[in-house]
Amino acid sequence: MSDSNDSDAEYTIDLEKSSAACGWQQLEEQFPSAMKRCRNFLTQDPTNTIKSHGKAKKLKGKLKRLYQYDVTDADRVWYWVDKESHIVKVEYAGPHP
Amino acid sequence: MATTIFNDDIITSTDLKMNLKHWFERAYISPISVKSGAIKLVLINREQAKHMSLLNYYAEMIIKFCQELYSRQTNKSDVFPWVKHLDKEEIVEFREELFATFNDAAHSGNWLALEEMLNAWIATAEAKTNPEIMELINPTGRPREYVRLK
Numbered sequence: 001m002s003d004s005n006d007s008d009a010e011y012t013i014d015l016e017k018s019s020a021a022c023g024w025q026q027l028e029e030q031f032p033s034a035m036k037r038c039r040n041f042l043t044q045d046p047t048n049t050i051k052s053h054g055k056a057k058k059l060k061g062k063l064k065r066l067y068q069y070d071v072t073d074a075d076r077v078w079y080w081v082d083k084e085s086h087i088v089k090v091e092y093a094g095p096h097p
Numbered sequence: 098m099a100t101t102i103f104n105d106d107i108i109t110s111t112d113l114k115m116n117l118k119h120w121f122e123r124a125y126i127s128p129i130s131v132k133s134g135a136i137k138l139v140l141i142n143r144e145q146a147k148h149m150s151l152l153n154y155y156a157e158m159i160i161k162f163c164q165e166l167y168s169r170q171t172n173k174s175d176v177f178p179w180v181k182h183l184d185k186e187e188i189v190e191f192r193e194e195l196f197a198t199f200n201d202a203a204h205s206g207n208w209l210a211l212e213e214m215l216n217a218w219i220a221t222a223e224a225k226t227n228p229e230i231m232e233l234i235n236p237t238g239r240p241r242e243y244v245r246l247k
Contacts, residue, residue, distance in 0.1 A: 016244035019229040023242050039246075049213075057220040060209075061187035061195075062234050068220045080231055084184075089243060092229045 011043050011081070015090045020077075023094030027071055041069065042088045045060050046081050066091070105130050105139070137148075151208045155199055166192070179222035191218050 015021040028035045041052055046067065050057045059066045069077040071093075078092045102175065110133040113120050120129055124140035129139045160177045169239055174180050180188055194214060202211045224230045232239065 007238075015246055017242040018239075044205055056218070057217045058226055061183060061190055061220050061221055062223070063221050063224055063230070066224065066230070066233070068224060076227075077221070078224060087113040087162040090246075091233060092227060096223060096227070 005074070011086050011088045013039070013042055013088045014091060015093065020090040020093045022048055023092065024077075027075055027077075027093055031071060038069055038071055038077060040076075042079065042090075046079065046088050047083075087092065101189060107132060108229050109133065148208075152203055155202070155208075159195065159199055162192075162195075177218075177220055182222040182225045183218075187221075193220075 015024050024035075038055075041056065045051055046056075047058070049058055049067075049090055052069070054070075056067055056069045058064070059068060065079070065080050067079055069079070071077060074096055075094065076092065076096045077090055079088050081089045103129045104207060107130040108120065109129055110217060113131055120140065123129055126143050128139050128141040128145070162174060164175050165176060172181050172183065172185070177242065178180055196213045198214045202208050
């Protein structure tokens with residue numbers, strides 16, 4: 001399900017220093033094509049889960065503010081979206097523990 | 098109690114052979130039973146058969162989950178083993194959303210919505226096993242600093 005209403009918006013990506021920055025770089029080295037798709041999705045329409053073809057999911061319960069993007073079967077990017085300032089805050093990037 | 102599932106026409110295999118196009122067109126709209134001796138078959142619209150099959154599949158799953166909830170009174174489930182990562186409030190929220198989405202799908206045929214809902218809860222349970230993500234809901238005091246991706 002999508003809650004997007006700003007499909008033309010462009011977003012900036014911020015990576016959390018200790019839990020996302022290093023992992024993001026490693027994922028880009030290991031899976032360049034998958035990470036290019038991930039980056040495009042996050043910068044273009046990060047809340048439109050339908051557009052992601054099952055890769056992105058809006059989480060539930062106490063994590064309902066967060067989204068999960070499946071880079072591979074075992075690698076994840078978890079993020080939330082500041083719609084006012086058009087920033088995607090990536091809280092974790094790397095293997096699913 | 099519903100003892101029959103079809104309010105259907107019953108024809109013989111000879112009837113079918115004699116007027117194949119007519120019965121196929123009828124079967125597209127509502128099921129047609131075909132009798133040949135002791136053998137009884139049904140011609141049914143594929144989408145309708147798919148809907149009935151999914152309705153049965155998810156209904157069985159939900160009944161088993163309800164049995165687990167009422168008999169065990171814990172967060173352990175064989176049907177949805179990942180619920181062990183959810184807290185009590187989240188399990189209640191999941192259960193209510195499951196029932197509501199199942200009910201909607203049973204009427205609308207939108208089973209994709211139920212699948213998406215389950216996938217979102219599975220992802221949530223998975224995220225809750227990650228200490229970095231758990232720190233967001235149970236902060237340890239570590240300041241969160243961000244660097245901009247170029």
